[in-house]
Each structure stands twice: as structure tokens, then as C-alpha cells.
Amino acid sequence: MERPIRVLVAKPGLDGHDRGAKVIARALRDAGMEVIYTGLRQTPEQIVEAAIQEDVDVVALSILSGAHNTLFPKITKLLKERGAEDILVIGGGVIPEEDIPFLKEHGIAEIFTPGTPTSAVIEYIKANVKRLAKK
Amino acid sequence: MYDEKKLEEIKMKREDWEKNHREKAIAKFPERKEEFKTSSEIEIKPIYTPEDVKGIDYLEKLGFPGEYPYTRGVQPTMYRGRFWTMRQYAGYGTAEESNKRFKYLLEQGQTGLSVAFDLPTQIGYDSDHPMAEGEVGKVGVAIDSLYDMEILFDGIPLDKVSTSMTINAPAAILLAMYIAVAEKQGVSPDKLNGTIQNDILKEYVARGTYIFPTGPSMRLITNIFEYCSKYVPKWNTISISGYHMREAGATAVQEVAFTLANAIAYVDAAIKAGLDVDEFAPRISFFFSAHNDLFEEVAKFRAARRMWAKIMKERFGAKDPRSMMMRFHTQTAGSTLTAQQPDNNIIRVTIQALAAVLGGTQSLHTNSRDEALALPTEDSVRIALRTQQIIAYESGVCDTPDPLAGSYYVEYLTDEIEKRAFEYIKKIDELGGAVKAIDLGYMQREIQESAYRYQMEIESGKRIIVGLNKFQMEEEPPKNLLKVDPQVEIVQREKIKKVKEMRDNARVEKALKALKKAAEGDDNLMPWILDAVREYATLGEITDVLRSVFGEYQQQIIF
Structure with a gap:
């Protein structure tokens, strides 16, 4: 039997708005995934460390403060340095449309903006998770 | 009846x-x-x-505006006397930019200021701290030292405006900076009007900008109560907030219940610290959300006022009527706004603002249509302010106090919310009070349940959100969103360098040492913080001293 998809839901930066992160975490868990939630105020280093320690297939980042252009690319860069670029990285929060191409260029596979149903995130992960297919 | x-x-x-x-x-x-x-x-x-x-005894449960139990409002004339304070929460980038926005808002007829601080400021990091990377000036103005605060209020006479500051964990430091700016303007502290949020408990539950563990945090809060009752008597020393818990997913009943449970914890702590209830309670204020469910929201405000009056009188034996009056600020519910068809948000905000006014709010922030997308632009903020002005001047709802009183439905809901909220408070009392309940994750869990249920209702189509899960349309990505200049971080770093060169570092050192010693004992910390602020010690330096004595809060991870 296939093992469940493992997801790290993480909040980089300083904002404390974790309603979305927690709703997503729970929806992914209800969809049969194994979910770890980091809690607030995680540095890129802490997130990458947790992703590797927990051997996750997906990192789901949530940010609402506007610091995404600084912090998201830092996380993908660190993952690459640790040889973990096959982890699927997605992001969500209050992220302006015009920032999305920049984030995608920097290795964020998809950005989910306010109003996205949790089902869309679940389907996206199932269709795009790379690690599981490789193992 | x-x-x-x-x-x-x-x-x-x-x-x-x-x-x-x-x-x-x-x-x-x-x-x-x-x-x-x-x-x-x-x-x-x-x-x-x-x-x-049929069970409602009019005189006992409703009474008259300005009289116990204040169900119908806290002032005898309500908006026949004067409208609520129109107070738009603002601030971004540098102190210079925010100062400009404040002056614009005052010119547009806003009657009070409301300062948004950036996250590093709210968590006690200077702009040059590694944790501040990418966050400087983003969700509010960056304040590193008294120098920034002087710029922020430049040309704004502090004896003429009332200023609300959304600051919690480092509230004592920012209040000290405000007092120091006033001193420089020649305004004595007893002339100052305004509010600090200073409500740490809801930060642990929902908003997340905590620094210290619960014990020292409660001490700082009671220190502020005590200091202000002596020296800054017109200042609202706390704004006990349901808003952020509601935004995190709480229902109207949970919002009232958890806010009042937290309020009880603050009053308990202050009494335990030796303060007389009527000395500090008149300066307690509240902050609620206004959601879409119009009648439930109006009932919520009415129930909250009645409950607070009862709690203060019966539970705490307050004698001063002002201790029993729940005065509150309201903000429309950011979480109800959609990124889809953003102009629709103007209508949502109108309904919510109407609920706040029908509920008898003392001040109001109306959200801007573009807040689900980015920080609001000047145009959007103006429409939001005009929304309040239209309700005030054109709708006629302000011409009699508490106009929905006597509606069978609204009175029924008011009673029902009161009953259910008191049940929650009883449960929290049984757990050992709000601080304990938060440490156990009780409120957090209840709110998350509600948040998840709400999301599932939207996804199943049981709850319709116009433009989101019904009446959708193809849209062009929105344009003209406000962007914070990334240079802010660099500008702030340079300012810190300049301040550190210009100030007398030996005196800073001395003030910080004295503060540390005071923190290790039981002194009121306000005078020591004020001394350090006057010497241009930075926010981060002062917070670090307190961190070294108090430690840091460890978050409960629950989902």
C-alpha cells in the first residue's frame, strides 16, 4: 500500500494570522495526509530543517504580512542547497497577482490566494507531489 | 411587557x-x-x-441609555449628542510616510488617529534584527526609537487628537514613547487622550504577537493600569479585543464570551496587584468585530454591554458607574472580504458598519475594499471613511438611541447570546480562568472548530459568499495595489545607526541596567521604561532587557 503524503504546513515570518494555515492543515489531514504544523514565526532555516527532519513530500507556506518575496525564495534556495529540491513547495495568503510569476521563478510551484477552496489545494498536491512518485 | x-x-x-x-x-x-x-x-x-x-423586565434588562445595565448604550444621548469617532487604522512604511497619511486622514474629516505598527515593532525587534527581514514597514509603521515616534507625530498636536495604538506585548514601551513625544511638544501626560490595545491574552489565543510568558505579561499590564491611573488619567489603558478571535473564526457568542473571560482575568490580576477596582476599571475599553449577520451583531453588542455591567457590579463589586460602562471600538470584519470582485466589499463593509452603529459603538474603523489583496490605497480608504459619514449624516439611524430595542427578534437574540456567553464563562471559570484556559488551548480549540465549520459550509455551498461560490465572473487581476517600498528596511537601519551615534550611550546603558534591576524586582516598570525611552534606547534594546529577565512565551501548537 502507498504511504500517505507527508506535508509540512509552515508559517514563515512574523505574522500571527494562522487561521488559513490551520484550516488547510486540518483539511489535508482529513484528506488522509500526514500533516505537521510548525507554529508561528519560523525562520527559513527552521522550516527547511523541519522539512528534512520530518522527511516531508510537500511544504505548504502561509504568509499574510507581505514578506513573501523575501522569505519564500529563501526557503526554496535552502532546500536546494540541502538537496531537497524534489519537495513540492506551495504557498498561500494575501499575495498580489503580480508577485506570483516572481515566486514561481523561484521554485514555488503554486500560489493559492484568498478564496481558494481547500479541495483545490488537496487536488493540486495529489496531482503534483514529486517525491512520492520517485520513491 | x-x-x-x-x-x-x-x-x-x-x-x-x-x-x-x-x-x-x-x-x-x-x-x-x-x-x-x-x-x-x-x-x-x-x-x-x-x-x-415575555420574560424581559424592561427596567431591569434594558433601562435607559447611560444607565445601568447600559443595554441601550453608554451615553444618555448617544449619537443625538455626537457621532462615534471615525478612526481608520493606518500606518505603513516609515514614520515619515505614515505621518503624511495621518495628516491626509485628518484633513478628510477623520476624528481620531489609529496607528498600525509593523510586525517587528509589535514583537519587539528593531528593524536591523535578522527576524525582521522582509517585514519592516509592511503591515504598519516601523518604530525603532523615540526618534521615529517624533517624526510620526510631527505637526500633530497631541493634546488635540486622540490616538489609538495597536500594540500589545511592548505596549508599555510605545506608550512611554508617546508620553515622551508629548513632553517635547509641551503637552503634559494628563492631557493625553487615546488607547493602547495592551491585550496580551488574545495574542496567545489568536493574533500571535506575544513576546513574554503569561505571568510577566500580566504584570506589565497591571503596571500600566497603575501608572496611568496616576499620571495619564484620560488614557484608555487596555482595549480588550474580541476582534482578532472573531477573525480567527470565533462565532459571535464565542467573541463575547472569550473577550469577557479575558477581561475578568485582567481585572482579577489588577485587584490581586493591590489596585482598587474603581481606580482602573473606568479606563478599560473594548474592541469588537462587526460581521455580516446584521441582527445577531446588533444583539451581540447589546448583550456584551449588559454582561459587562453585571460582571463589574456583581462579580467585582464596582461602585463607580464608569467601571460598569462598556465602551468599545469596532472594526468591520476583514475576514469576510473577498479577493474576488473586490468592489462588492464596499457593500459588505456598509452592512457591518451599520451593525456597529445600531449596536452603539464609540468608534469605528471601516475596512477598505482591497484588503483581501494588499494594503489599502488612499482611494479605498477614502471610500471606507465616506461609508461611515453617509451612515452618520444621511441614513437617519443616529437620531434615536438603540433603535432596534423592542424588536422581538433582536431582544430574543440579545438574551440568547448573553445566556450562551455566560455558559462559556462558567466553563472557563471551572478550568481556572482565562489564563489557564489559554494555557490548556481551550479557547484556541473552540475557535478552530468554528473556523473549520465555516470553511466547510462555504465549500459545500451551504453558505453563499457572493462572487466567491456563487455569481462568479471572469476578472482581470486587480491593478493599482499599494506596494511598500523595500527601501524602508534600509532607511530604518540607517536611522538606527544615526540614533546610536547621536545619543549618549553611557546614559542609555545606565537606564537599561536600571530597568533590568527593576524587572528583577517588583517595581512598577513604567518609570524605568520611560527613562530608557527618553535616552533613545531602541525598542529592541528595551525588549531584550525584559526578555533576559522574563523569558519568552512558547506557543501551543493545536490544529
Whole structure:
């Protein structure tokens, strides 16, 4: 039997708005995934460390403060340095449309903006998770 | 309010109506939904009649505006006297930019200021701290030292405006900076009007900008209560906030219940610290959300006022009527705004603002249409302010206090919210009070349940959000969003360098040492913080001293 998809839901930066992160975490868990939630105020280093320690297939980042252009690319860069670029990285929060191409260029596979149903995130992960297919 | 005979007749007629009219109508055209419920899961009956308010003793439960139990409002004339304070939360980038926005808002007829600080400031990091990377000036203005605060209020006479500051964990430091700026303007502290949020408990529950563990945090708060009662008597020393818990997903009932449970914890702590209840309680203020469910929201505000009056009088033995008056600020609910068809948000905000006004708020922030997308632009902020002005000057709802009183439905809901919120408070008391309940993750769990249920209702189509899960359309990505200049971080770093060169570092050192010693003992910390601020010690330096003595809060991870 296939093992469940493992997801790290993480909040980089300083904002404390974790309603979305927690709703997503729970929806992914209800969809049969194994979910770890980091809690607030995680540095890129802490997130990458947790992703590797927990051997996750997906990192789901949530940010609402506007610091995404600084912090998201830092996380993908660190993952690459640790040889973990096959982890699927997605992001969500209050992220302006015009920032999305920049984030995608920097290795964020998809950005989910306010109003996205949790089902869309679940389907996206199932269709795009790379690690599981490789193992 | 009705005699028995009349009520009996009403009951008979209602039953007859149900059988002969309503049921027949339903047989032909079923109702839109199987069950009708408010956001707090209060079931809504097919009709409300005098039967639903028969238990209400008017004088005991409603009374008159400005009189106990304040159900109908805290002032005798309410908006016939003067409108609420129109107070738009603002601030971004540098102190210079925010100062410009403040002056713009005052020119547009806003009557009070409300300062948004960036996250590093709210968590006690200077702009040059590694944790501040990417966050400087983003969700509010960056304040690193008294120098920034002087720029922020440049040309704004502090004895003429009232200023609300959304600051919690480092509230004592920012208040000290405000007092120091006033001193430089020649304004004595007893002339200052305004509010600091200073409500740490809801930060642990929902908003997340905590620094210290619960114990030292409660001490800082009671220190502020005590200091202000002596030296800054017109200052609102705390704004106990349901807003952020509501934004995190709480229902209307949970919002009232958890806010009042937290309020009880603050009053308990202050009394335990030796303060007399009537010395500090008149300066306690509140902050609530205004959501879409218009009647439930109006009922919520009315119930909250009545409950607070009762709690202060009966539980704490307050004698001063001002201790029993719940004065509150309201903000419309950011979480109800959609990124889709953002102009629709103007209508949502209008309904929510109307609820706040019908509920008797003392001040109001109306959200801007573009807040689900980015920081609001000047145009959007102006429309939001105009929304308040139209309600005030054109709608006529301000011409009599508490105009919905006596509505069978609204009175029923007011009673029901009060009943259910008191049940929660009882439960929290049984757990050992709000601080304990938060440490156990009780409030957090209850709120998350509600948040998840709400999301699932939207996804199943049980709850319709116009433009989101119904009436969608193809849209162009929005343009003209406000962007914070990334240079802010660099500008702030340079300012810190400049301040550190310009100030007398030996005196800073001395003030910080003295603060540390005071923190290790039981002194009121306010005078020591004020000394350090006057010497241009930075926010980060002062917070670090306190961190070294108090430690840091460890978050409960629950989902």
C-alpha cells in the first residue's frame, strides 16, 4: 500500500494570522495526509530543517504580512542547497497577482490566494507531489 | 411587557397561523433552507412575537441609555449628542510616510488617529534584527526609537487628537514613547487622550504577537493600569479585543464570551496587584468585530454591554458607574472580504458598519475594499471613511438611541447570546480562568472548530459568499495595489545607526541596567521604561532587557 503524503504546513515570518494555515492543515489531514504544523514565526532555516527532519513530500507556506518575496525564495534556495529540491513547495495568503510569476521563478510551484477552496489545494498536491512518485 | 391573557391569545393566534397559513405556504413553496441559524448556531424561529420577550423586565434588562445595565448604550444621548469617532487604522512604511497619511486622514474629516505598527515593532525587534527581514514597514509603521515616534507625530498636536495604538506585548514601551513625544511638544501626560490595545491574552489565543510568558505579561499590564491611573488619567489603558478571535473564526457568542473571560482575568490580576477596582476599571475599553449577520451583531453588542455591567457590579463589586460602562471600538470584519470582485466589499463593509452603529459603538474603523489583496490605497480608504459619514449624516439611524430595542427578534437574540456567553464563562471559570484556559488551548480549540465549520459550509455551498461560490465572473487581476517600498528596511537601519551615534550611550546603558534591576524586582516598570525611552534606547534594546529577565512565551501548537 502507498504511504500517505507527508506535508509540512509552515508559517514563515512574523505574522500571527494562522487561521488559513490551520484550516488547510486540518483539511489535508482529513484528506488522509500526514500533516505537521510548525507554529508561528519560523525562520527559513527552521522550516527547511523541519522539512528534512520530518522527511516531508510537500511544504505548504502561509504568509499574510507581505514578506513573501523575501522569505519564500529563501526557503526554496535552502532546500536546494540541502538537496531537497524534489519537495513540492506551495504557498498561500494575501499575495498580489503580480508577485506570483516572481515566486514561481523561484521554485514555488503554486500560489493559492484568498478564496481558494481547500479541495483545490488537496487536488493540486495529489496531482503534483514529486517525491512520492520517485520513491 | 404583556399581560397573561393577551399572551395566551397571541399564542393561540400564532399556532393557528402556523397551521393554517405557514404550513400551507410551505407545502406549495418550501422555504429556502431546512434550518435557519445565526453564525453562532442559534436556531432562528419562523416568527418572533411578544411570546419571545415575555420574560424581559424592561427596567431591569434594558433601562435607559447611560444607565445601568447600559443595554441601550453608554451615553444618555448617544449619537443625538455626537457621532462615534471615525478612526481608520493606518500606518505603513516609515514614520515619515505614515505621518503624511495621518495628516491626509485628518484633513478628510477623520476624528481620531489609529496607528498600525509593523510586525517587528509589535514583537519587539528593531528593524536591523535578522527576524525582521522582509517585514519592516509592511503591515504598519516601523518604530525603532523615540526618534521615529517624533517624526510620526510631527505637526500633530497631541493634546488635540486622540490616538489609538495597536500594540500589545511592548505596549508599555510605545506608550512611554508617546508620553515622551508629548513632553517635547509641551503637552503634559494628563492631557493625553487615546488607547493602547495592551491585550496580551488574545495574542496567545489568536493574533500571535506575544513576546513574554503569561505571568510577566500580566504584570506589565497591571503596571500600566497603575501608572496611568496616576499620571495619564484620560488614557484608555487596555482595549480588550474580541476582534482578532472573531477573525480567527470565533462565532459571535464565542467573541463575547472569550473577550469577557479575558477581561475578568485582567481585572482579577489588577485587584490581586493591590489596585482598587474603581481606580482602573473606568479606563478599560473594548474592541469588537462587526460581521455580516446584521441582527445577531446588533444583539451581540447589546448583550456584551449588559454582561459587562453585571460582571463589574456583581462579580467585582464596582461602585463607580464608569467601571460598569462598556465602551468599545469596532472594526468591520476583514475576514469576510473577498479577493474576488473586490468592489462588492464596499457593500459588505456598509452592512457591518451599520451593525456597529445600531449596536452603539464609540468608534469605528471601516475596512477598505482591497484588503483581501494588499494594503489599502488612499482611494479605498477614502471610500471606507465616506461609508461611515453617509451612515452618520444621511441614513437617519443616529437620531434615536438603540433603535432596534423592542424588536422581538433582536431582544430574543440579545438574551440568547448573553445566556450562551455566560455558559462559556462558567466553563472557563471551572478550568481556572482565562489564563489557564489559554494555557490548556481551550479557547484556541473552540475557535478552530468554528473556523473549520465555516470553511466547510462555504465549500459545500451551504453558505453563499457572493462572487466567491456563487455569481462568479471572469476578472482581470486587480491593478493599482499599494506596494511598500523595500527601501524602508534600509532607511530604518540607517536611522538606527544615526540614533546610536547621536545619543549618549553611557546614559542609555545606565537606564537599561536600571530597568533590568527593576524587572528583577517588583517595581512598577513604567518609570524605568520611560527613562530608557527618553535616552533613545531602541525598542529592541528595551525588549531584550525584559526578555533576559522574563523569558519568552512558547506557543501551543493545536490544529
